[in-house]
Amino acid sequence: MMWIDDDLSLNALIDQVVESDRYALDTEFHREKTYYPKLALLQIRVGDVTALVDPLAINTQLLGRLFAADSLCIIHAAQQDLEVLQHASGSVPQRIFDTQLSAGFIGMSTPSLASLVQSELKISLPKGDRLTDWLRRPLSTDQQRYAASDVDFLFALHDNILARLKELGRESWAAEACEELRTRPCGPQDPSEAWLRIKEVRTLKPASRGVAQAVAEWRERKAMQHDMPPRRVLSDIALLGIAHSAPQTVAELSSIRGLESRQIGGQVGQEIVDAVAHGRNVEVRIPHSEHDDLDKEFRPAMSLIAAWISELAREHHVDAALLGTRQDIMDHLRKSPKSRLSNGWRAEIVGRDIEKILTGEAGLSFDGRGRLRLLPTTLQ
Incomplete structure (x- = not known):
């Protein structure tokens, strides 16, 4: 296991990947305090070497050369990793084999990495601490060992799963599903639809929906701008209260439940009032449920x-x-x-x-x- 925290060493590792048929990849990230996922660690295995790459110390744009390689990227449960990598480097691997997704074609239902390694290889992975702060430096030996274990056995899993896919004639099925996942749009959703992710909006009266939509869009864009969770900008309770009462002034806004005066200081209060005014003039509909418009x-x-x-x-x-x-x-x-x-x-x-x-x-x-x-x- 090697630790990489400079661009020269990263480029040397990428050179090895480019010359290899495949490499294994995993990430550690946090998103509790930010809008966008924060890449905290990148685990890469090529040949018989596992490298832990510190994204806090290297130029993450260099990963574009890694992902442009024709080498097959072996990864487990790739959806969130792809989103993180897209945000951190602007690119994702050109070819992937998702061991969790592919296992679904040989009779398994979305197995965790630990359960898949246990069932296929009879190996127990070390248990990590779910509260680990992967952004903290230095990482302990146990933390590094745990992170490395996420890629150490992916080649063996790839070999096992691929062999069974070939036996069943389903290699192309898995390849198609992996490409579908790789090319699926990831990242922020349309801010104008942010209001639909608030459960209680379906109980709002039609006159309040436009306000909820406009204020939720403002909140989403503000969260993106400052890279913070939307609910730290404005709580759902406060947003729903605003939708119900449709305040026309900052003074009226300050009486809303769940809204603190510090949250509407400066221009923020007026921005919310402006969003309310816009929303009052817009008629929006809640999209039909999956059965509503089915004949x-x-x-x-x-x-x-x-x-x-x-x-x-x-x-x-x-x-x-x-x-x-x-x-x-x-x-x-x-x-x-x-x-x-x-x-x-x-x-x-x-x-x-x-x-x-x-x-x-x-x-x-x-x-x-x-x-x-x-x-x-x-x-x-």
């Missing part, structure tokens, strides 16, 4: 197809969430261009058969053991 005749089909997909997932030893979620089914029934069931391996297993069900070419029936089966129909 009534499709609702029985939705439930039946969802049950059938769960049955197929068990038969194929594939994680049901990978095969198709209720949102996937709905997108397919609506003929949405973003339907995942219309393309690739999902279309092969379920998408085309759903079309047969909808057109009457096939139907679903229970067998003698209570399992759903797809059967061809005889059209009169």
Whole structure:
């Protein structure tokens, strides 16, 4: 295990990765006190060497050369790591193999790294302290050892999972799913939709929704600007209180529950009042739930197809969430261009058969053991 805290050593490590077929990667990060995730440590394994890279001491833009390499990046549960890396370096690896995601194609359901290493390699990973401050320097020997263990066994997991994927003829399925994950948009969501992440907004009267939307958007942009959690800018309780009362002056604003005077000092109070004024003139609607605009005749089909997909997932030893979620089914029934069931391996297993069900070419029936089966129909 080596510690890297200068650009020269990092470039030397990247040179090794560029010359290798694969490398393992993991990150440690914090986001409790910031809006954007703060990269605290980068673990990289290439060959038989594990390196701990200190992002606080190196130029993180150099990671762009690492991620541009054609080498396959082996990573576990990559979604948050990709977001962190995108923010820290402006790029993500060109090719990934997510061991958690790929394990879903060989009969496992989103296993943790520790459980996967135990089941596949019969090795117990060291237990880390969930309260570890990864931004603190220096890291203790135990902390470094724990961090290194997150990448030390990824090559062996890759070998095991890949071999079984090939046996089952599902290597392309996993590759497609990993690329789908790698290219999925990550990072901040549209600030204008921030209000929808507040649970209680669905109880607001129509006249209050525009205010909630405008103030939540202001809060989100303020949080992004100052890199702090939105609720530290303005609590949800205060935001909802503002939406209910729609204050027109800073003086009226100061009486809102959950809002302290220090939070509305300077220009902030007037900015909130301006957002309220804007929101009062805007009519916004809460998006329909997943069933609201689904034609009534499709609702029985939705439930039946969802049950059938769960049955197929068990038969194929594939994680049901990978095969198709209720949102996937709905997108397919609506003929949405973003339907995942219309393309690739999902279309092969379920998408085309759903079309047969909808057109009457096939139907679903229970067998003698209570399992759903797809059967061809005889059209009169």
